[in-house]
Every structure is written in structure tokens, then in C-alpha cells.
Amino acid sequence: MKRGARTVADALVLAALVSYAIPFFWQLLTSFKPEAELLRVPPLLPNQLTLAHYRAVVEKSLMPQALANSFGIATLTTLLALALGIPGAYAVARLPLPGKRFLLLAIVASTAFPQIATVSPLYLLMRALDLRDTWSGLVLVHTSFALPLTIWLLAGFIREIPIEAEEAASVDGAGLPGLFRWVVIPLLAPGLAATALLTFLFSWNEFLFAYTFTVSEASRTIPVALALFPGVFEVPWGDIAAASMLASLPPVLIVVGLQRFLVRGLVAGAVKE
Amino acid sequence: MRSRAWFAPLGAFLVWLLMLGGCVGRPEGEPVTLVFKYARILGSADPLPGLLRAFETAHPGVRVKGEALPWTSDDQHQLYVINLEGRSPGFDVLMLDCIWVPEFARAGWLADLTTHLTPDELAPHFASAVTAGMYNGRVWALPWNMNVGLLYYRTDLLARYGLRPPETYEELIAAVKQIRDGERDPALEGYLWQGKQYEGLVVNVLEAFWANGTRLLGEDGTILPEPARAADALRFLRGLIEARLSPAWTTAADEELSRRAFGDGHAIFLRNWPYAMDLFQAAGSAVRGKVAFASLPGRARGAAGAGSTGGAHLAVSRRSRHPELAVALARHLTSRPAQRAIALGAALSPTRRDLYHDPELVQARPDMPRLDGLMLAGRPRPVTPAYLLVSSTVQPEFSAALVGVKSPERAIADARGRLNYFLEGIR
Amino acid sequence: MTRREAVNRRRGILLMAPTVLALGTLTVYPGVWVVWLSLQHRHPIFGVSRFAGLDNYTFLAVDSRFSSAAVTTFVFTVTSVALEVVLGVTAALAIHAQQGGRRVALSLLLLAWAMPAVVTAKLFEWLYHPTAGLLNVALGGHALNWLGDPRLALPAVVLADVWRTMPFVAVLCYARLLAIPAELYEAAQVDGAGRLATLVRITLPMLGRILLVAILFRTLDALRAFDLMFVLTGGGPAGTTETITVYAYRALFQTLQLGFGSALGVVVFALVMAVAWAYLRLLRTSTVTA
Numbered sequence: 001m002k003r004g005a006r007t008v009a010d011a012l013v014l015a016a017l018v019s020y021a022i023p024f025f026w027q028l029l030t031s032f033k034p035e036a037e038l039l040r041v042p043p044l045l046p047n048q049l050t051l052a053h054y055r056a057v058v059e060k061s062l063m064p065q066a067l068a069n070s071f072g073i074a075t076l077t078t079l080l081a082l083a084l085g086i087p088g089a090y091a092v093a094r095l096p097l098p099g100k101r102f103l104l105l106a107i108v109a110s111t112a113f114p115q116i117a118t119v120s121p122l123y124l125l126m127r128a129l130d131l132r133d134t135w136s137g138l139v140l141v142h143t144s145f146a147l148p149l150t151i152w153l154l155a156g157f158i159r160e161i162p163i164e165a166e167e168a169a170s171v172d173g174a175g176l177p178g179l180f181r182w183v184v185i186p187l188l189a190p191g192l193a194a195t196a197l198l199t200f201l202f203s204w205n206e207f208l209f210a211y212t213f214t215v216s217e218a219s220r221t222i223p224v225a226l227a228l229f230p231g232v233f234e235v236p237w238g239d240i241a242a243a244s245m246l247a248s249l250p251p252v253l254i255v256v257g258l259q260r261f262l263v264r265g266l267v268a269g270a271v272k273e
Numbered sequence: 274m275r276s277r278a279w280f281a282p283l284g285a286f287l288v289w290l291l292m293l294g295g296c297v298g299r300p301e302g303e304p305v306t307l308v309f310k311y312a313r314i315l316g317s318a319d320p321l322p323g324l325l326r327a328f329e330t331a332h333p334g335v336r337v338k339g340e341a342l343p344w345t346s347d348d349q350h351q352l353y354v355i356n357l358e359g360r361s362p363g364f365d366v367l368m369l370d371c372i373w374v375p376e377f378a379r380a381g382w383l384a385d386l387t388t389h390l391t392p393d394e395l396a397p398h399f400a401s402a403v404t405a406g407m408y409n410g411r412v413w414a415l416p417w418n419m420n421v422g423l424l425y426y427r428t429d430l431l432a433r434y435g436l437r438p439p440e441t442y443e444e445l446i447a448a449v450k451q452i453r454d455g456e457r458d459p460a461l462e463g464y465l466w467q468g469k470q471y472e473g474l475v476v477n478v479l480e481a482f483w484a485n486g487t488r489l490l491g492e493d494g495t496i497l498p499e500p501a502r503a504a505d506a507l508r509f510l511r512g513l514i515e516a517r518l519s520p521a522w523t524t525a526a527d528e529e530l531s532r533r534a535f536g537d538g539h540a541i542f543l544r545n546w547p548y549a550m551d552l553f554q555a556a557g558s559a560v561r562g563k564v565a566f567a568s569l570p571g572r573a574r575g576a577a578g579a580g581s582t583g584g585a586h587l588a589v590s591r592r593s594r595h596p597e598l599a600v601a602l603a604r605h606l607t608s609r610p611a612q613r614a615i616a617l618g619a620a621l622s623p624t625r626r627d628l629y630h631d632p633e634l635v636q637a638r639p640d641m642p643r644l645d646g647l648m649l650a651g652r653p654r655p656v657t658p659a660y661l662l663v664s665s666t667v668q669p670e671f672s673a674a675l676v677g678v679k680s681p682e683r684a685i686a687d688a689r690g691r692l693n694y695f696l697e698g699i700r
Numbered sequence: 701m702t703r704r705e706a707v708n709r710r711r712g713i714l715l716m717a718p719t720v721l722a723l724g725t726l727t728v729y730p731g732v733w734v735v736w737l738s739l740q741h742r743h744p745i746f747g748v749s750r751f752a753g754l755d756n757y758t759f760l761a762v763d764s765r766f767s768s769a770a771v772t773t774f775v776f777t778v779t780s781v782a783l784e785v786v787l788g789v790t791a792a793l794a795i796h797a798q799q800g801g802r803r804v805a806l807s808l809l810l811l812a813w814a815m816p817a818v819v820t821a822k823l824f825e826w827l828y829h830p831t832a833g834l835l836n837v838a839l840g841g842h843a844l845n846w847l848g849d850p851r852l853a854l855p856a857v858v859l860a861d862v863w864r865t866m867p868f869v870a871v872l873c874y875a876r877l878l879a880i881p882a883e884l885y886e887a888a889q890v891d892g893a894g895r896l897a898t899l900v901r902i903t904l905p906m907l908g909r910i911l912l913v914a915i916l917f918r919t920l921d922a923l924r925a926f927d928l929m930f931v932l933t934g935g936g937p938a939g940t941t942e943t944i945t946v947y948a949y950r951a952l953f954q955t956l957q958l959g960f961g962s963a964l965g966v967v968v969f970a971l972v973m974a975v976a977w978a979y980l981r982l983l984r985t986s987t988v989t990a
Contacts, residue, residue, distance in 0.1 A: 006799050013794045014801055017808040023863065024811050026834050027823045039832045084722055087715035095712030096705065103716070110727050112976040114924040116945045117969035120737055120952050120962045121730035123359070132359045144726030147719060176711060205816035207927040212953065215361045216340070223818035227931050228348075230313060230341045237826055244822050248815035255814035256807040263806070263875055351954050358744055358956060380745040469848075470938055525848025525937055658745065662955045669765055669939045676850050676938040687764050694759050698741040698960070699748050 024248075031241035038237050053242035063243050065217040066225035071250070073135050073221060074203040077142040081150045081199045082192070084143070089154030090184060094166075110148035115208045126213055133215040141213065142203045149202075150195055157191030158184065193261045197254060204251055222247040305335045305595055307602055311368035312342045312349065312585075320618035328605050335598060345527075346370050346472045350661060357382040357590070364590040365599040366606075369414055371405040371584050371653075372472075372660050378408040379658035384589040387412045389600045397609070401653055402624040406586045408658070414586035415607040416624035418615065421644075421651035422480055422580030423566040425535060425543040425553075430456070438567040440578075442484065442509070445542060445570055449518050452541055462540040463518040465531040468510070470672040473527055475664045476581045476654070477544065478671045480569055481506040483652060486576035489663070490655045496692045500685045507674045507681035509572075514675065524676050536560055544569065546583065547644060551620035566640070568647055582651035584624065622648070659696060666691050734969070737962035745956050756963035765939065765947065766964070773943040776858060777922040783862045784918055785911065788869025793903070795870070796877040806871070813867035817927035824860040825932055853936040857929050864928070865921070869914045876910040877903070909983075916979040923972050944968050 030038065032049040057063050091097060092104065122141060131137030161184065169183045185192065207223040214220045220228075226247055229240055255262065314321055325337040342349045350373060356364070357377065369377065377383050390412060395403045402416035424445075426438055430452050439445040449463035467473040482488055485506040491498035513519040522530075528545055535543040536552060538559040543549070553564045571578035587603040589596060605611060612623035616634055622644060628634055629645035654660060667688045674684035741752045760766045795805045812820075827833050828846035836843035846856045880903070888898050926945045929935065935942035935950070945968055952961030 010798050010801055013798055014805055014808075016794070017791075017805050020863075021808045021811045022834075023823050023827055024815075027826065030826060041832050041834075041837050044834075044837070084718050088719035091712045091715040095708050095715070097712040097716060098709070103720075106728070107723075108980070109973065109976065110723060112920050112972050113727060113731065114945065114965070114968045114972050116924065116926065116948045117734050117965040118727065118730040119949075120958055120965060121733035122726070123355075123952075124733075124958075125730065127359050130360070132356075133361055133363070140722075140726060144722055147723060151719065176715075201814070207816065207818055207931075208949070212355060215356045215359070216363055223816040223927070226816075226818050226822060228343050228352075230344065237829075237832075240822050241826065244815075244819045248819050251814040251816070252811060255810045259803070259806050259810060263871065263878070347954065354745075354956055355953050376745060470935070522845055522848055524850070525845065662957070665950065665955050669942075672938040678850070678938060691763065691765070695957070695960070698752070698755075698957070699743050699746040 027241050027244055030238060031245050033238060035238055053238040054246075056236075056239050057242045057246065061229070061239070061243065062217050062220065062225050063222070063246055066220050066222045067246065069135070069214075069217075069219055070204055070222040070247075073138050073142065073219075074200045076135065076139045077146060077203040078196050078199045080139060080143045081146045082196060085147055085150035085154055085195070086180065086185070086188075086192075088147075089151045089158055090180075092151060093155040093158040107148045107151055111152065113145070115145070119208060119212055122209070123212060132213055133219050135219055137213055138210060138219060138221070141209050142206060145206075145209075146199045146202050150199055153195045153198070154188070154191065157188055157195075160191075161187045190261055190264055193258065194264070197258055197262060200254065201251055305598065307335060307337045307365040307595060307598055308340055308363055309337055309366045309368075309602065310340050310342055310364055312344070314615075314619045314621065320614045324606060324611050324614060328602055331605075332598065332601070337602065342368070347665075353377070360592065362592050362594065365593040365595060366602050367588050367590060368417065369586050369588050370472075371402070371414075371416075371582075371586050372664075374406050374414045374586055374588065375408045375656060375658040376661055377588065378411075378413040382591055383413045384591045384593065384596055384600070385411050385413065386415065386589065386600060386603075389604075397627060398624040399626060399648060401582055401651070402584060402586075405582075405584070405653060405656060406588075414588035415603050417585045417587045417607050418612070418621040419624045419648055420546045420548075420583035420622065421648050422476065422544060422569055422583075423547060423647065424569045425545060425549065425564055425566045427541050427560065427563055428565050429563040430541055438565070439570050441573045442570045443573045446513075446518060449541055460539055462520045462534065464513060464542040464544070465519065465526065465535055465540045466523060466544040467526050467528060467531055468514070468519075468523040468672075468675050469525050469527050469530075470668050471527060472664060472668075474668060474671055474675075476583070478507065478510065478667075479654060480544070480579065480581055481510050484569070484571045484576055484578045485509070486572070486574075489667075490657070496696070497685060497689050500682075500689065504681040504685045507671065507684060511675055511677065511681065515677075524672070547622050548620035550640060551638070566647075568650060579650060579652040580647065582648070582653050584622075659699060662695055662699070663692060666695055731969070734962045734965055737959055738966045740959040742959035742962075743957060752959060756960050759960075760963060760967065765942075766944070768939060769942050769944045769947045772854065772939075772941065773923060773945075775854065776861075776925065776941075776943060777919060779858050780861050780865075780922045781915060781918045783858070784866045784869050785915060787862065787866045788914070789873055789907065789911070791866065791870040792873035792877060792907075793899075795874055806874070809867045809870055812864055813871075817864065818931050820860055820864045821928050821931035824856070824863075828856055847933055848937055850937045850940045853933055853941045857932060857936070857941050860932065861922070861925065861928055865918060869918065872910055872914045873907055876907055880906050912979070912983060916976070916983070919975055919979070920972055923975065924968065944971075 029046075031053050032051070033046040034048060034050045035052065037046045092100070092107075097103060126132045126137050126141075129137070131140070165183050165187065166179060169179050204221075205223065206221075207227070210221045210224045211227065214224055226240070226243055229236070229243060309325070311321070313319075321339060325339060329335055329337055343352060349370070353367070353369075353373070358380070374383075395412070395416070398416045399419060402419055406412060406414035406416055424438070431438065431448065434448075434451055434455060436448050436451070439448055445464060453461060453463065466477050468477065479489055482503055485502050487499040487502035487506065490496060497503050514521060514523055528549075531543060532545055532549045532552065534540055535545075536549075536558060547566075550564070550566065552558065553560050555561070569578040569580045587606055589599040589603055593599045607624075609625055609628070612625050613628055613631065613634065615621050616623045616628060617637055623629070626645060629641045631641075635641050655663065657663070670679070670684040670688040670691070673679040674681045679687070738756055739752060739754070740750060741755075742749050791809060795802055795809070798805060825847070827835055830836060830843060830845055830848070833846070835846065844852060846852050884902055885898065888902055893901065924945060925943060926949065929941045929943060930946055930949065933941045935946050944964060948961050948964035948968065951957045951964060
């Protein structure tokens with residue numbers, strides 16, 4: 001394609017994608033629109049911008065606490081999933097295991113588990129263990145759901161590591177911890193980042209379990225806080241828009257900022273196919 | 274051999290995060306905090322904070338934390354059910370829709386209040402409100418505010434055509450036709466009511482059942498004892514929509530949507546609760562001074578209309594860490610001064626009958642004495658622990674009939690079949 | 701077995717043990733327990749807990765609300781996945797063809813996918829607002845009752861879901877496109893193949909496998925979909941957006957019918973497993989090798 005035509009085509013594609021993201025930008029605009037102008041459309045653009053909605057959300061709503069809860073739970077989930085997943089993925093990728101085929105099948109099948117199927121027993125379990133309305137309960141449940149995918153992804157990445165590197169380490173006399181510390185984890189870094197990112201995202205965005213297992217601000221996560229956003233007479237669209245933006249900020253920043261890792265991780269997986 | 278220097282700090286960080294997460298639990302100590310869960314109050318001013326502060330002043334060292342419930346009745350119920358069954362502490366005083374009291378009492382989530390009350394303490398309240406708060410002869414919740422379904426109408430429009438408030442639905446329909454023919458305003462709707470798939474729909478359908486001389490649960494607990502009449506009532510409601518006497522969006526309308534449309538002057542009749550009157554009479558309202566309410570109509574062949582009663586009660590959680598204080602708070606909030614303040618400041622009607630003739634209240638809300646009589650004439654929804662089960666089972670059937678995807682007969686038959694199975698399951 | 705193999709075998713068990721424990725207690729055990737629950741009448745509110753055999757399932761077989769939910773689930777899944785795949789491949793091809801601005805393009809696309817489904821639901825609830833929603837403003841005088849009209853609610857939900865998940869398919873395809881060796885294209889050019897022929901003969905077949913994977917993931921997700929319709933419509937006007945999952949959740953936690961709700965959960969479970977099994981057989985040729 002000629003240079004000029006290509007540039008025009010590029011611009012068109014970008015324009016199309018900007019239009020695709022319009023729902024997001026509209027919500028962003030709404031969060032800055034004064035209350036009085038919200039329901040009076042057209043005109044689409046407001047006369048002035050205001051921070052009133054953000055102030056209302058930060059000062060009077062439960063969102064700040066929910067943000068802290070979400071952040072803590074997602075971080076702990078990621079750490080726990082990696083702590084369990086890295087050794088597990090290594091075992092799957094490199095070591096002979098009794099009943100490995102069955103194990104793999106079970107792990108793959110677990111990725112397909114519908115949450116609705118396990119929510120009733122887990123509800124009874126959490127009630128018995130008194131883990132409702134705590135971070136631990138939700139972290140455990142999120143981890144159990146993220147673990148199969150974590151292992152599957154990491155196993156794929158581990159297979160990329162040249163076997164010579166591991167053999168060199170064992171020749172050097174490194175035990176299992178040494179092997180992980182000096183060979184596996186460093187070489188796994190980009191795949192690790194992609195997996196950690198996906199796990200964090202999953203935990204942050206998860207709704208069904210969070211809705212069922214959280215009660216109060218002590219453990220309520222962002223999606224639940226947003227779904228239960230209180231209104232009096234009418235729905236406070238502006239406040240909800242501001243809360244939505246705050247809720248999306250971390251995941252959007254992560255995904256957009258680390259998209260290179262994401263794509264690279266997927267490319268590696270795709271090449272392996 | 275290798276330094277594991279990063280294990281310890283990481284471990285410590287994790288432990289710190291876990292402790293932050295509250296798995297250690299909330300510490301007890303001064304001050305004692307009571308948690309009061311309630312739905313936000315509609316009205317010009319919110320009198321609740323003042324009442325809570327008054328309680329704190331009377332009980333030094335006690336803090337009362339008011340926590341908002343979700344907006345809709347069904348969402349509130351779901352939150353309560355998940356958490357009360359999940360044995361969460363952290364609820365002390367609960368605002369309950371009156372229809373939940375037998376259910377929650379049966380489930381063992383509420384504290385028995387009977388021994389905390391003096392013998393005639395509940396006498397000043399409406400008898401139906403007191404009964405709604407009882408189960409198996411014990412008192413489980415104190416009446417807090419009261420509702421009854423009313424027919425709102427535009428006095429100016431009816432006067433213009435020399436009509437009086439309709440006593441039957443047939444009269445109502447005739448009035449709508451006459452007024453719309455005369456006004457020739459395409460934006461003027463006839464009769465607004467709530468047809469969205471939620472608890473409010475069941476209220477509206479029950480009122481239609483009663484107007485047609487039938488009911489949802491028979492005396493002996495039979496489900497839909499006269500299915501033909503029930504189907505007929507459903508057909509009547511569906512007919513209102515088909516004939517455009519009620520707008521098509523009725524099937525998506527809740528109290529607020531219908532109230533807003535009527536309050537903007539776009540309808541002749543509205544079925545709603547007493548709170549709406551306050552908003553219609555507010556300054557700047559398009560229908561200020563042009564609205565009155567009457568009892569809901571019946572059907573021409575004899576059954577008198579009745580509005581459904583409703584309202585909120587206050588109960589104490591059985592797992593409350595401070596039961597005595599919680600009961601004191603509940604009694605404080607349902608006391609005469611408190612109910613009076615709420616009636617004045619918000620748009621909620623009290624359950625104490627003498628307040629309906631209180632001079633100051635009557636001056637602020639001239640309709641109070643009439644409301645007293647209408648409350649007495651109201652009918653409660655079935656008072657049974659299984660009410661929510663029944664309601665959530667029939668909601669989709671009624672909605673399907675209103676939307677037109679099922680015939681009324683089929684909807685009633687399906688409702689009976691499903692109710693039979695579910696109620697059998699809890700026997 | 702050599703000593704080396706014995707050491708490795710022990711290591712394998714050691715490394716795998718925590719995972720097996722976690723998954724066993726939190727996924728497998730509940731997975732079995734839910735089946736047991738589904739065979740009971742279990743109502744904590746009424747203190748009922750008794751064996752019911754297959755009663756819940758025989759009831760479901762004739763329950764009109766269930767068949768309606770099943771149809772809704774099916775329609776939602778099929779239309780959602782079809783639209784995502786078509787749009788996703790198109791987007792991937794468009795971005796892949798770009799000379800510059802790919803990162804910006806990907807970022808714009810990933811905006812939709814990054815946020816929680818609840819945020820998307822609130823976003824679209826505002827977009828679909830009867831008077832102030834952007835859609836109805838754009839439609840001018842022909843405003844539609846998106847979330848209140850029983851005929852429009854499901855398409856509205858599908859639209860929101862496609863918007864949210866199409867980027868996932870697009871990025872997956874884009875990554876695959878990046879991995880196609882340039883020599884293939886050069887060889888085609890030398891052979892004199894036009895753009896369309898290149899697309900059909902080289903690009904699309906190379907995308908084939910990754911598309912199957914994407915379709916598998918998206919189908920499983922769509923079958924289990926909950927967040928979006930629960931928050932956006934709550935099951936919709938007259939149950940038109942009520943999927944089996946939403947029905948199950950209501951049964952479980954609105955009325956605490958733990959036995960009946962579990963039966964619905966088991967149905968979703970079986971459905972998802974059946975679909976997964978069917979797809980995996982399709983992919984059998986070159987799955988993740990053990």
C-alpha cells in the first residue's frame with residue numbers, strides 16, 4: 001500500500017477504535033458533569049466541569065474502603081496463586097507425576113467450573129469456618145478459581161526455559177529452592193508478569209463470590225460496592241460515573257500500561273501452538 | 274547457602290496484609306457501637322440523624338452507626354438473607370419490610386421482644402401493624418411506619434368534567450376515556466401503576482385479585498383457590514395496557530417512575546403509597562394543589578376495593594452483641610416523639626393512630642385524618658414465613674401475563690404448579 | 701526407576717501437593733457437595749433438610765421458567781460469541797495492518813476489557829437511559845425503551861457483553877498474527893497473490909486454531925455469564941434476560957432454596973462441562989503436551 005494511503009488507513013482505524021471506546025469516554029464525561037445538566041441532553045457537552053461527584057464519592061460513599069479491600073484481596077490472591085502455581089506449574093511441565101494425565105485433565109476442567117455451581121457449598125463452608133466478611137475467605141476462594149489458569153499458563157512458559165539452564169544449576173549443586181530462585185523465576189519473568197497481571201485482574205473484577213461472601217465495608221470489594229451504590233430518589237448517575245471511573249482506574253492502568261507484557265505473553269503462547 | 278533474606282520480609286508483609294484484612298476481627302471496647310440498618314428516608318428532611326444523636330445523648334458511651342440498605346425491597350431482602358443466614362454479626366437493629374417478619378422470625382434470626390415490652394405498649398399502634406410484627410404469638414418486631422395503597426387523581430381534571438373519584442374500575446376507565454377525549458393531549462396517560470417484575474408487581478396484582486373477589490392464598494393455605502377469577506384479574510390488568518389506558522412502559526414501572534410521570538402532570542390516575550402526596554405538594558411541583566387521593570376502586574360486580582397495607586418494622590438481631598441497648602434503640606425510634614418527628618420531617622406515615630389527629634401533623638399534612646380511615650380499611654398481604662418464597666415464585670408468572678407472553682390462565686396455572694412444588698418442599 | 705527419577709518424582713509430589721490440597725478443598729469438594737445438595741430439599745429458614753432424590757430435576761424438566769432461562773442462555777451465548785469473533789478478527793486484522801499507532805490502538809481496545817463487568821453494566825445502564833442516554837439522544841425522536849422492552853432487553857445485554865469481551869478475542873488473534881512468519885507473506889507476494897487471496901489462504905487458516913481456543917473460552921464464559929445481566933437488568937423485564945445462572949442465584953440467595961438452587965447450579969455445571977469436552981476433543985490434535 002502506498003505511504004499516504006496507509007497513513008489515512010491508520011488514522012481511520014484509530015478513529016474507529018476511539019469510537020469503540022466512546023461508552024468509556026461518555027462515562028468519564030458524565031463523572032465531571034454538574035448534576036443539573038445530567039438529564040438535560042442534548043447538549044452533550046456540559047457548560048462547566050465539576051469535581052462534585054468525585055468529592056461525594058470519596059467523602060461520603062464506601063468506595064475508598066472498597067478500593068482498599070479490592071486492592072488488598074487482589075494482591076493477596078495474586079501472591080498466593082503464584083506461590084502455589086509456580087511450583088505446581090513446574091511439576092506439571094518438568095516432573096513425572098503419578099496420575100499426571102488425570103491431574104492435567106482435572107486442572108483443565110477446573111478452568112471451566114462455573115462459579116454458580118460451587119457458590120452454595122462454599123457459602124455453607126464459609127459460614128461454618130466463620131470466614132464471611134473477611135479478606136481471607138475471599139482470597140482463598142479467588143485463589144482456588146485462579147489457580148488452574150495460572151498453572152496452565154505458567155506451565156507453558158516454563159517449557160520455554162531451556163533445559164540446559166536447569167541442568168547447569170543442578171550441576172552447581174542447587175537444590176529445589178535454589179533452582180527456583182536463580183533459574184526458573186528469573187527466566188520466567190515476562191510470563192510471570194503476564195500471569196500475575198491476569199490473576200490480579202480476575203480478582204479485582206470478580207463479582208459473584210464477592211457479592212455473596214462480603215457483608216460490610218470490612219471486606220466489600222469494588223464491584224459489589226458499585227452494584228449496591230445507594231440512591232435516594234433517583235439514581236445518582238454522576239456519582240455512579242465517578243465511582244465507576246475510580247473502580248476502573250487500577251485495572252485500566254495495569255492493562256494499558258503493561259499491554260506489552262500481555263501481548264508478548266500471548267504471542268509466546270501462540271508460537272508454542 | 275543462598276541468602277533467603279527476602280523470605281522473612283515477604284512473610285511479614287503477607288501477615289500484615291492478612292491482619293489488615295480483618296480476619297482478626299474487629300476489636301471490642303469503648304465506645305459501644307450499635308449498627309442500625311435502614312433504607313434511606315424519602316422526604317424533605319431526614320429526621321433520622323437527629324433521633325440517633327438523641328439516643329446517644331441519653332446513653333453516654335454508645336455510638337449508633339446508621340448504614341444504608343440497597344434501594345429496592347428485593348435487594349434488601351437478599352442482603353439480609355445472605356448475611357443473617359451467614360451468621361454475620363454487626364447488625365443490631367434492622368429495618369424490615371413488614372412482609373419479612375414471620376420469615377425472619379421462623380428462621381431464628383430475630384430476638385424475641387415480647388419480654389422486653391410492657392403489656393399495653395403496642396396498643397396505640399394499628400392492630401394490623403402489630404399483627405404483622407408477630408409470629409406464633411410472640412412479638413418479633415416493633416411497628417415503625419405504615420403504608421396503604423391509594424388511588425391518586427387529578428382534582429382539576431375530574432372537576433372539569435364533573436366527575437367524582439371512581440368507586441369501581443369501570444368508572445375509572447370511563448373517566449379516563451372521557452377526560453382524554455376532552456383534553457386531546459397525546460402525552461396524557463390514563464392510569465399509572467407498577468407493573469415491573471418486583472415485589473411492587475405482586476402488590477398491584479393482589480389489589481386486582483381483591484377487587485375481583487379472590488385472593489392469593491386461601492384461608493386454609495390453598496394456593497389460588499379461585500384460579501378463574503385470578504386469571505380474570507390478570508386479564509383486566511393486561512387489558513389496561515393493551516387498550517392504552519395505561520402506557521406500555523407500565524411493565525417497567527416502579528413506584529418512582531410512575532410517581533414522577535404523574536407528578537409532572539402527565540397522567541389522570543395513579544396507584545401509589547402515601548409518601549407520594551408529600552412530593553406532589555412540594556414547592557415547584559407541577560401538580561401542587563391539584564391532587565387528592567381516595568380508596569382504590571373495586572370491580573363493578575360487588576367486591577369493594579382495598580389497598581394493600583405495607584410498612585416497615587424494627588427488629589433486633591438475635592446475634593447482636595448488645596441486645597438490651599438494641600431493644601432500647603428500637604423502642605426509642607418507634608416511640609411517639611420519634612414517629613412524630615419522622616412523620617413531620619419525612620414522608621412516612623406513623624403506626625400510632627393518635628398521631629393522625631395530632632394538631633401539628635394535621636396542619637402540615639391535612640390528609641392525615643382521612644389516611645387513618647384508609648389505613649384501617651387496608652388489607653395485608655399473606656402473613657406467612659413463606660411469603661417471599663410465594664412472591665418470588667409468582668412474580669415472573671404475573672409479569673409474563675402482563676407483558677403478553679403468556680395467557681392469564683396459563684400464568685395462573687404455572688404459578689399454581691410451581692408454588693405447589695416449592696411449598697411442598699418446605700413442609 | 702533410577703535415583704534421579706525417584707528424586708524427581710518426590711519433588712513433583714511435593715511441589716504439586718499444595719495445589720492439589722487447595723483445589724481439592726475449594727473446588728473439587730464443593731463440586732461434589734453441590735450434587736449432593738441438589739438431591740435434597742434444603743431450606744435453612746424453615747429448618748428443612750431431607751433427601752429428595754431427583755425431585756428437583758424432574759421439576760426442572762417441566763418448569764417453564766427454566767426452559768425460558770435455558771433459551772435465553774443459548775441465544776445469549778450464540779449471538780454474543782458470533783459477534784465477538786467476527787468483530788474481534790476484523791479488529792485484529794486492522795490493527796495488524798497498521799504501520800504506526802498500534803500501541804494506542806491496542807490501548808483503546810483494551811479499555812473495554814479491563815474494567816469489571818459491574819462497571820460495564822453501570823456504563824451501559826446510563827447509555828440506555830430512556831431520556832438522557834447517549835443512544836436515545838443519537839436516535840433523536842425514536843427513543844427506545846432499551847431495558848424495559850422485553851424484545852429489546854436481551855439484545856441490549858448482548859451488545860454490552862460483546863463490547864466488553866471482543867477485545868479479548870482481538871488481542872488473542874493479534875498475538876497470533878504477530879507470530880506468523882514474515883516469509884510466508886513474502887513468498888505469497890512473490891507468487892503474485894493479491895491481498896484478498898493472502899487473507900483467505902494464509903491469514904485465516906493460521907488464525908483457525910487460535911479462533912477455536914477463543915471460541916471455547918468465550919462460549920464457556922457466556923454460558924456462565926452472571927455479573928452483567930444481574931446488575932444491568934436483574935433478569936430483565938419479564939425474565940427476558942434471565943439466564944440459568946441468574947435464576948440459580950435468585951433461587952439460592954433470594955429465597956435460600958439451597959437444594960433447588962444447587963440443582964440449577966449442577967445443570968449449568970453439566971452444560972459447561974459438556975461443551976468444554978466437545979471443544980477439547982476438537983482441539984485434541986495439538987493441545988498442551990504433557
